[in-house]
Amino acid sequence: MTQWTDMQTRALTRLPDPGAMPEFYEGVVAKRGIAWVADTIVITLLTTLAGVLTLTVGFFLWPLFFLGIGALYRIATIAGGSATWGMRMMGIEFRGHDGERFDIVQSVAHVGGYYASVATVVPWFLSIATISTTPRRQSLTDFVLGSAVINRPG
Numbered sequence: 001m002t003q004w005t006d007m008q009t010r011a012l013t014r015l016p017d018p019g020a021m022p023e024f025y026e027g028v029v030a031k032r033g034i035a036w037v038a039d040t041i042v043i044t045l046l047t048t049l050a051g052v053l054t055l056t057v058g059f060f061l062w063p064l065f066f067l068g069i070g071a072l073y074r075i076a077t078i079a080g081g082s083a084t085w086g087m088r089m090m091g092i093e094f095r096g097h098d099g100e101r102f103d104i105v106q107s108v109a110h111v112g113g114y115y116a117s118v119a120t121v122v123p124w125f126l127s128i129a130t131i132s133t134t135p136r137r138q139s140l141t142d143f144v145l146g147s148a149v150i151n152r153p154g
Contacts, residue, residue: 014099038086097146113141
C-alpha cells in the first residue's frame with residue numbers, strides 16, 4: 001500500500017464504523033430530512049425578515065436573498081457547532097474525515113458542495129440516493145470531503 005493510500009485509509013477510519021457502532025448512524029436519514037425542512041423554514045423566515053427590513057427590495061430579489069441568507073446561515077451555524085439549528089434539534093452533527101467537528105473551512109466547503117449538488121436535479125437525487133443507501137449515510141458532498149453526519153455522541 002502506498003503512503004498516500006495508507007494515510008487516506010487511516011483518516012477515513014476515524015469516523016465511527018457503521019458495522020461496529022451502528023448507533024451513530026441509526027435514524028440519520030429521517031433526521032437529516034426533518035432538519036433540512038426545519039432549516040428551510042428558518043431561512044425562509046430570515047429572508048422574509050430581510051425583505052421587510054429592506055423596505056421590500058428583498059422581495060424583488062427573493063432568489064438572491066434566499067441563496068445568500070441560506071449560505072450565511074448554514075456556514076455560520078455549521079462552523080459554530082458542526083450542525084445547523086435543524087440538525088441540532090434532531091441530535092445530529094457533521095464530522096470530518098478525521099472524526100472531528102467541522103471548522104469554518106469545512107463548513108464553507110460543505111455548503112459550497114451542497115449548493116452545487118442541489119443546483120441541478122441529477123446530483124440532488126444522487127445525493128439523496130447515497131444518503132439513503134450508503135453505510136455512513138453520506139451525501140455526494142460528504143463523499144468528496146470524507147465527512148459524515150452522525151448522531152451526536154453522549
